[in-house]
Amino acid sequence: MHILITGAAGDIGTRLRKLLKGVYPRIRLSDIRRPPDLAADEEFVAADLADYAQVKDITAQVDAIVHLGGHSVEGPWETIHQSNIVGCYNLFEAAYRAGVKRIVFASSNHAVGFYPRGKKIGVDVTVRPDSRYGVSKAFGEALAALYAHKHGLRVTCIRVGNVNDKPLDQRRLAIWISPDDLVQLIRIGLEHPDVHFEIFYGASDNETSWWDNSNAYRFGYRPQGRSENFRAEAMTAQAKLPSDPVADRFQGGPFCSDEYDADTPA
Ligand code: 15L
Numbered sequence: 001m002h003i004l005i006t007g008a009a010g011d012i013g014t015r016l017r018k019l020l021k022g023v024y025p026r027i028r029l030s031d032i033r034r035p036p037d038l039a040a041d042e043e044f045v046a047a048d049l050a051d052y053a054q055v056k057d058i059t060a061q062v063d064a065i066v067h068l069g070g071h072s073v074e075g076p077w078e079t080i081h082q083s084n085i086v087g088c089y090n091l092f093e094a095a096y097r098a099g100v101k102r103i104v105f106a107s108s109n110h111a112v113g114f115y116p117r118g119k120k121i122g123v124d125v126t127v128r129p130d131s132r133y134g135v136s137k138a139f140g141e142a143l144a145a146l147y148a149h150k151h152g153l154r155v156t157c158i159r160v161g162n163v164n165d166k167p168l169d170q171r172r173l174a175i176w177i178s179p180d181d182l183v184q185l186i187r188i189g190l191e192h193p194d195v196h197f198e199i200f201y202g203a204s205d206n207e208t209s210w211w212d213n214s215n216a217y218r219f220g221y222r223p224q225g226r227s228e229n230f231r232a233e234a235m236t237a238q239a240k241l242p243s244d245p246v247a248d249r250f251q252g253g254p255f256c257s258d259e260y261d262a263d264t265p266a
Pocket of ligand 1: 072073108109110160161162252
C-alpha cells in the first residue's frame with residue numbers, strides 16, 4: 001500500500017511519520033514546507049493544498065491518504081478558507097480523480113466544541129463548531145461523507161482531541177489521545193475491510209471523557225493510554241490557568257471563549 005501523509009511537517013505529522021515508518025511499504029510525505037529533520041530514505045513532495053495542480057501531483061499513484069494538512073488552530077477567515085476549505089476540497093477531489101481508495105481525515109473536537117462538558121455525545125450529533133477552524137473541520141466531514149456515499153471512497157474522520165505525550169490540563173484529561181492510540185485509529189481507517197464512512201473520536205481510554213466512542217470500539221479500537229495516570233500533573237497545570245466561564249463550560253475550551261460575545265452562560 002502506497003500512503004500519502006499531508007501535513008507531514010506539523011506536530012502530529014512529525015510524530016506519525018516516525019510511528020508509521022515501516023508499517024507501510026511506501027509513504028509519501030507532503031507539506032507546504034519541508035520537514036527540517038527529513039531522513040534520506042523518506043519521500044517528500046512539497047505542495048500547497050490551495051493549489052489544485054499541486055494537490056493532483058501529490059495524490060497521483062497512492063492507494064490511501066492520511067489528511068492532516070491545513071491550518072490546525074483558529075485563524076483569520078482567509079487562512080482557514082484557503083488551507084482548510086479550498087485545500088480540503090482539492091484533496092478529496094484530486095484523490096477521487098486519481099482513484100485513491102481510502103482517506104483518513106483529521107477532523108477535530110472543535111467541530112463539536114460548543115457542546116457543554118456535562119453532555120456525553122456520540123458521533124451522530126449535529127455539529128456545533130466553536131471557531132472558523134471548527135467550521136472547516138465540519139466542512140471536511142461533510143466532504144468526506146459526499147465522496148464516500150457518492151463515489152464509494154472509504155473514509156474515516158477522526159475528531160482528534162489533543163495529541164500529546166500526556167494530558168496538559170483538566171480539559172485535556174477528557175480529550176487526550178496518545179500518539180500510539182492515534183496510530184491505532186488511523187490503521188483502522190486505512191485497513192479495516194468494513195470501513196465505508198466512519199466518524200471516530202480521537203481519544204485514549206479517558207475516565208472523564210465526554211464522548212461515546214463506541215463506533216471506534218466496534219471496529220476493534222483498544223486504546224492503551226489512560227489520562228488518569230497523569231491526573232495530578234494535569235490538575236497542577238490547571239490550577240495555574242485563569243478562570244474562564246465560557247471555556248470551562250464547553251468542550252472546546254478556549255476555542256469557545258475566543259471572540260465570544262453572546263450572553264455568558266449560566
Ligand atoms: C485541535 O484541533 C488543535 O489542532 C490542537 O492544536 C489543539 O488545540 C487541540 O485541538 C485541543 O483542543 O486541545
